Structures are given as C-alpha cells and as structure tokens.
Amino acid sequence: MNFKIATLPGDGIGPEIVDQAIKVMKAVGEKYGHSFDFEFAPTGASAIDLVGEPYPDSTHEICMNADAVLFGAIGDPKYDNDPKAKVRPEQGLLKMRKKLGLYANIRPVATFPSLIDKSPLKNDRVEGADFVVVRELTGGIYFGDKGRSEDLTSAFDNCVYTTEEIERILKLAYEYAGKRNKRLTVVDKANVLCTSRLWREIAQKMEKDYPDIETDYMFVDNAAMQLIQWPKKFDVMVTENMFGDILSDEASVITGSLGLLPSASVGLHTSVFEPIHGSYPQAAGKNIANPVATILSAAMLLDALNLLEEGQAVRDAVNASLEANFVTEDISKEAAKSTSEVGDWIAAQV
Amino acid sequence: MNFKIATLPGDGIGPEIVDQAIKVMKAVGEKYGHSFDFEFAPTGASAIDLVGEPYPDSTHEICMNADAVLFGAIGDPKYDNDPKAKVRPEQGLLKMRKKLGLYANIRPVATFPSLIDKSPLKNDRVEGADFVVVRELTGGIYFGDKGRSEDLTSAFDNCVYTTEEIERILKLAYEYAGKRNKRLTVVDKANVLCTSRLWREIAQKMEKDYPDIETDYMFVDNAAMQLIQWPKKFDVMVTENMFGDILSDEASVITGSLGLLPSASVGLHTSVFEPIHGSYPQAAGKNIANPVATILSAAMLLDALNLLEEGQAVRDAVNASLEANFVTEDISKEAAKSTSEVGDWIAAQV
Numbered sequence: 261m262n263f264k265i266a267t268l269p270g271d272g273i274g275p276e277i278v279d280q281a282i283k284v285m286k287a288v289g290e291k292y293g294h295s296f297d298f299e300f301a302p303t304g305a306s307a308i309d310l311v312g313e314p315y316p317d318s319t320h321e322i323c324m325n326a327d328a329v330l331f332g333a334i335g336d337p338k339y340d341n342d343p344k345a346k347v348r349p350e351q352g353l354l355k356m357r358k359k360l361g362l363y364a365n366i367r368p369v370a371t372f373p374s375l376i377d378k379s380p381l382k383n384d385r386v387e388g389a390d391f392v393v394v395r396e397l398t399g400g401i402y403f404g405d406k407g408r409s410e411d412l413t414s415a416f417d418n419c420v421y422t423t424e425e426i427e428r429i430l431k432l433a434y435e436y437a438g439k440r441n442k443r444l445t446v447v448d449k450a451n452v453l454c455t456s457r458l459w460r461e462i463a464q465k466m467e468k469d470y471p472d473i474e475t476d477y478m479f480v481d482n483a484a485m486q487l488i489q490w491p492k493k494f495d496v497m498v499t500e501n502m503f504g505d506i507l508s509d510e511a512s513v514i515t516g517s518l519g520l521l522p523s524a525s526v527g528l529h530t531s532v533f534e535p536i537h538g539s540y541p542q543a544a545g546k547n548i549a550n551p552v553a554t555i556l557s558a559a560m561l562l563d564a565l566n567l568l569e570e571g572q573a574v575r576d577a578v579n580a581s582l583e584a585n586f587v588t589e590d591i592s593k594e595a596a597k598s599t600s601e602v603g604d605w606i607a608a609q610v
Numbered sequence: 611m612n613f614k615i616a617t618l619p620g621d622g623i624g625p626e627i628v629d630q631a632i633k634v635m636k637a638v639g640e641k642y643g644h645s646f647d648f649e650f651a652p653t654g655a656s657a658i659d660l661v662g663e664p665y666p667d668s669t670h671e672i673c674m675n676a677d678a679v680l681f682g683a684i685g686d687p688k689y690d691n692d693p694k695a696k697v698r699p700e701q702g703l704l705k706m707r708k709k710l711g712l713y714a715n716i717r718p719v720a721t722f723p724s725l726i727d728k729s730p731l732k733n734d735r736v737e738g739a740d741f742v743v744v745r746e747l748t749g750g751i752y753f754g755d756k757g758r759s760e761d762l763t764s765a766f767d768n769c770v771y772t773t774e775e776i777e778r779i780l781k782l783a784y785e786y787a788g789k790r791n792k793r794l795t796v797v798d799k800a801n802v803l804c805t806s807r808l809w810r811e812i813a814q815k816m817e818k819d820y821p822d823i824e825t826d827y828m829f830v831d832n833a834a835m836q837l838i839q840w841p842k843k844f845d846v847m848v849t850e851n852m853f854g855d856i857l858s859d860e861a862s863v864i865t866g867s868l869g870l871l872p873s874a875s876v877g878l879h880t881s882v883f884e885p886i887h888g889s890y891p892q893a894a895g896k897n898i899a900n901p902v903a904t905i906l907s908a909a910m911l912l913d914a915l916n917l918l919e920e921g922q923a924v925r926d927a928v929n930a931s932l933e934a935n936f937v938t939e940d941i942s943k944e945a946a947k948s949t950s951e952v953g954d955w956i957a958a959q960v
C-alpha cells in the first residue's frame with residue numbers, strides 16, 4: 261500500500277529525530293511492501309524564520325491531504341522570555357491542533373525494565389506502571405478569549421467547554437479503557453470550576469453507557485499527588501486541556517523514560533504522531549538526542565493506519581535496542597551511541 | 611502577652627487535630643507566660659449542617675478580631691459527587707480566603723530524615739530537599755466569572771489577574787527568597803496564557819529590584835516534571851492560584867511527609883494557619899489522624915506573632931517526637947500511637 265505522510269520536523273532536535281523515524285518506516289515499507297511518501301513541511305520557529313508564520317497554510321494543506329502526520333518538536337528559547345513577541349512557535353502548534361481538529365492527545369506511559377533505575381521514583385512504586393493519559397486538546401483555557409484590559413493593568417484568559425467537546429473526548433477515553441483494563445479516572449476541579457462541574461455531570465451520565473468500565477473521579481490536585489504515590493493504580497486518565505498539559509508531563513517523568521514516550525493526537529481530519537519531549541535546543545545538531553520516542557510515535561502512526569503487525573515490529577525492534585543497550589547518552593553515558601546510529605540499528609532490526 | 615486565636619476546626623479529622631495544636635499552644639503559653647484565647651467558630655460542612663453556610667458571618671467576625679486563625683480541614687465526600695449541590699464546604703474556604711484577603715499561601719516542604727523511606731522518590735533524589743511553594747490565593751480562575759450558557763450546553767470559568775495582585779505576591783515571594791537561599795522560580799504558562807505573560811512581564815521588571823536574588827522562569831508543565839526529578843534544585847517557587855493548587859500538592863507528597871506539612875495563608879486582615887492535608891473523613895473520630903502538620907502550623911502561627919523562640923520550641927518538640935518514634939500509624943504501623951497521645955507527648959516535651 262501507498263501512504264502519504266506529512267512530515268513536520270520542526271525545531272531543535274526535531275529534524276534529527278524525525279530522520280530516524282523515517283529510516284525505520286522505510287525499513288518497514290521494504291519489509292512489508294508498503295511505500296511511504298514523506299512530504300516535508302515547515303513548522304515552529306523554523307517556519308517563522310522561513311515564512312514568518314509558525315504553521316503556514318501550505319503546511320496545513322499538506323497535513324490535510326496526508327494519511328497521517330509525523331511531527332518532531334517545536335520551540336526556541338529566543339521566544340520564551342519575550343512576553344511581547346508577536347509570533348511564537350507554540351502558536352503554530354495550537355493553530356495546527358485547532359485546524360486539524362486534534363481533539364484528543366493520547367500518551368501511553370509505561371516502564372521499561374532496563375530503565376527503572378533512572379526513574380526518580382522508588383523502583384517498587386513504579387515497576388509495572390502502565391497507563392494512558394488522554395488530554396482534551398482543542399478546548400478550554402488554551403483557546404478561549406484572552407487579552408489585556410484597555411488600561412493594560414489586567415489580563416484574562418477564559419476557559420470554555422461545550423457539552424459536545426466533553427462528550428467527544430470522554431467517549432474516546434471510555435473506548436480506550438474498554439480495550440485496556442476497564443478503569444477510567446476522570447480528573448477535574450469540580451469543587452471550584454463550573455467547566456469541571458459540566459465535565460463531571462456529563463461523565464456521570466455517560467458512565468451508565470459503559471457498565472463494564474469502572475469510572476472514578478479525582479480532583480486535579482489529588483491526581484497530581486496520586487500519580488507520584490501510586491502510579492500503578494491508573495489505567496486510563498482523562499482530563500481537560502490545561503490539567504492534561506500538567507499531568508501528562510508529570511506522568512511522563514515518573515517512569516524515567518521521558519525520552520522514550522510517544523504520543524498520538526487524534527483529529528477530525530487527520531492524526532499527528534510526535535514524541536512527548538520538547539525540541540531540546542541545547543542538543544540540536546549534535547547527533548546525541550534520543551530518537552526512540554519519535555520512532556515509537558511512528559509505531560503508533562502505523563497502528564493508526566491499521567498496520568498493526570508493522571507497528572508491533574517497530575516496537576519489538578526498539579525493545580531489542582534497549583535490551584542490547586544500544587542507546588543514546590541520556591540512557592547510558594558509557595555505551596552512548598549517536599542519534600543516527602540508534603536509528604540505523606533499529607531500522608536494520610526491523 | 612495575651613492573644614486571641616480564632617479556632618476553626620472544620621470537618622472530618624479537623625477537630626481532633628486542632629485539639630492537639632491547642633494543647634501544645636497552651637503548653638507554650640504556660641512555659642513562656644502567654645495566654646491564648648481560643649475562640650471557636652464553625653466552618654465547612656459542619657457549618658452548613660449547623661447554620662446552612664460554610665463560612666458564616668459570625669465566623670468571619672471572630673477571624674477579623676483575632677490575632678491569627680488556627681484552621682483544621684474542611685470537606686465532606688457527600689458533596690463531592692453532587693455537581694449540582696448549591697452550597698459546598700469548599701465555598702466556605704474560598705469565601706474565607708477572599709474576605710480575609712488571604713492572598714498568599716505559603717507551604718514549606720522539607721524532608722524528615724526518619725521519613726525518607728516513606729517518600730515515593732528514591733532517597734538520594736529527595737534527601738535534603740527544602741523549598742517553599744508560594745501560591746497566589748485570591749485571584750485567577752478560582753474567583754473569575756463562571757457559569758453556564760443559557761441553553762446549558764457550555765460552561766466557562768474566567769481567569770483574571772491584575773497588576774496589583776501579581777506585584778503583591780511576587781514581592782512577598784522575593785522577600786521570602788531573600789531570607790532563604792536567594793533563588794526564586796516563577797512558574798507560569800507564558801507560551802499560552804495572557805495572564806501568564808502579564809505575570810512574566812511584571813516579574814521581569816521586579817527582578818531588577820532584587821539583584822541579589824536569582825530569578826528563573828519555568829512553564830508549569832516543566833515545573834511539574836522538575837519537582838519530581840530534581841526537587842533539591844528549588845528554593846522558593848511562586849505561581850498563580852490554579853497552578854499553585856496542583857504544584858503545591860504535588861510538592862507535598864514527594865518527601866513522604868504529607869501528614870507533617872504545615873501552611874500559612876498570609877492575609878490583608880489576618881493570617882490563617884492550617885495543615886496541608888485534607889479532612890480525611892474515613893479517619894474522623896477514630897483518634898488515629900496525625901496531628902503533626904497542625905502542630906507545625908501552630909508553630910508558624912507563633913512565628914507570625916513574632917514569638918520566634920516559642921515557634922522553635924514547638925518544632926524542636928515535634929522533631930523529638932519523630933526521633934523517639936512516638937508517632938501515629940501513618941508513620942509507623944508498629945509503634946502506632948493515637949492522635950491525642952502524640953499531642954500529649956509533644957505538649958509535655960514543650
């Protein structure tokens with residue numbers, strides 16, 4: 261089969277790690293008789309430098325016409341400390357999410373036995389943790405009205421959720437839970453926020469349609485604690501955009517495998533696959549960044565194209581590389597292989 | 611000297627633990643020749659049951675006329691899963707914060723050597739961690755306009771911050787950092803939120819007035835990760851209300867000493883001292899709850915009354931109880947003493 265893959269390397273280490281995922285997908289293509297057309301398009305700070313826009317229309321067109329989008333990372337520190345910058349790389353990300361309708365960000369978090377000593381948590385607390393954070397990605401305070409008062413002495417950000425947005429993401433989360441261990445934790449702040457009360461009301465109704473799934477409700481502050489204390493008790497966690505930003509990042513470090521975690525953003529028009537980690541500008545161009553999270557994102561992409569055997573082959577190859585300790589310096593200073601060496605190894609293994 | 615202490619035990623284990631703090635303060639009074647008038651007033655679910663209001667005007671009057679407020683905990687599960695409840699215990703808390711102008715919540719987080727094995731983090735990651743989270747407490751999304759659309763198909767919560775609110779809390783955080791290790795981390799989401807950009811703008815200006823303090827800026831998602839990965843690198847962290855709710859709870863579990871952590875909420879009219887943990891309804895009336903966080907909150911209260919030696923005497927007595935392993939069951943199942951036994955021991959030690 262033939263697939264069009266919109267390829268958005270982005271900033272920092274983005275291009276290097278995306279290159280490795282492409283290598284691996286090409287190896288998959290050869291082995292299983294598929295061809296992938298990788299159509300490159302700019303995004304993030306590099307797109308601003310190129311065309312003055314972090315998510316140009318031309319990039320959007322390519323995404324809309326693709327079977328899936330492979331994404332690197334975006335962000336450049338030159339924008340972070342300039343509160344007045346007019347165009348920011350992150351705006352491109354948000355625009356992409358909105359225009360592609362990427363309403364659900366899915367982050368599987370798992371421990372890797374060989375990395376358990378890297379976890380900041382005590383091994384017995386985290387060993388075997390295996391859960392998924394589902395984050396609403398196109399609503400809430402990210403996309404509500406925002407601005408300054410006329411006299412500039414105050415600022416505001418409005419958080420809005422519609423019934424439809426909430427139902428859509430909860431449905432996806434319930435379906436995910438149904439395929440896993442049948443437990444769903446709905447995280448909100450219903451003791452303070454009106455939007456959270458709407459989330460909870462809808463979940464409490466929907467719960468009845470999924471009698472085989474055990475639903476529980478947790479306040480976001482409590483969830484932030486429970487994630488660290490008892491990560492093993494979660495199966496699927498679902499929450500709104502801002503809470504999901506915080507909790508999914510928190511979740512990603514408890515296993516010690518941040519550099520390895522992939523994500524999928526499921527959309528109305530297409531879906532985007534990208535590593536959880538950022539653009540890591542300090543490492544850009546040095547051929548030292550860990551490409552595994554991006555390669556595992558490519559595996560999720562293959563799954564989404566219904567190439568399940570192919571996705572599994574990629575995961576197996578990644579696991580083999582970890583077992584062989586053929587890894588980048590973030591995992592083993594002693595054994596340290598380069599980004600491209602790890603990519604080559606995994607592609608060859610496939 | 612003679613002090614009026616508004617005493618608000620609240621719900622669940624609140625009354626039992628506040629009793630122990632009172633015992634200890636009375637012992638302090640005897641030893642140092644002060645007298646404390648504890649004026650009791652209802653709050654939370656128990657106030658709703660009593661007078662239909664979680665923070666009655668009569669309670670507010672008592673607080674306004676007091677030198678300080680000693681607070682237990684509030685919250686009752688019967689309200690948690692009822693998104694339509696008209697009156698909630700938490701509303702009392704929020705009303706108290708607003709009416710007393712409690713704009714800064716201060717939570718010192720420290721490790722206790724004898725409890726380090728209880729920490730979910732690897733001992734070497736957390737040993738010696740010692741930082742303070744300063745949370746803005748009367749602004750932001752907690753207190754902005756909120757509601758439902760007329761057709762009930764959407765809900766909103768507005769987050770607003772004024773320059774004045776931001777300056778006030780940053781000033782307090784800078785002063786705290788000045789008395790400690792001279793490092794301040796300002797946590798925001800300036801890459802997405804307008805309110806955060808205002809925070810950052812103001813902090814970047816204010817930074818110049820505190821040349822001896824090293825300021826750094828961190829996005830909230832990153833802060834949620836760094837807290838777990840490298841808790842020792844923080845000194846003072848300051849952030850807005852909602853982020854502070856999440857991060858301060860996250861921070862409170864990394865040391866394994868949640869049951870031991872006190873807090874102060876500094877106000878325009880008076881200040882409130884309370885444990886970080888909740889009302890723990892399952893344990894209510896069983897005489898098993900850990901009173902140490904409340905006793906340490908009383909120590910912060912003494913500090914605030916400028917009774918510094920007295921505050922230190924309480925902390926020393928608490929440390930002695932921990933060293934003697936004279937503790938409640940949450941700390942040692944084997945040695946398990948009751949709430950009141952621990953209170954008696956610490957009071958006697960003073």
Ligand SMILES: CC(C)[C@H](C(=O)O)[C@@H](O)C(=O)O
Pocket residue numbers: 335350353505801802831
């Ligand atoms: C870069 C930023 C806008 C973005 C977000 O907050 O959503 C990032 O943190 C993420 O989680 O993808």
Ligand SMILES: CC(C)[C@H](C(=O)O)[C@@H](O)C(=O)O
Pocket residue numbers: 451452481685700703855
């Ligand atoms: C009970 C709730 C309203 C409150 C808050 O969110 O502020 C609590 O979580 C806290 O941190 O004191």
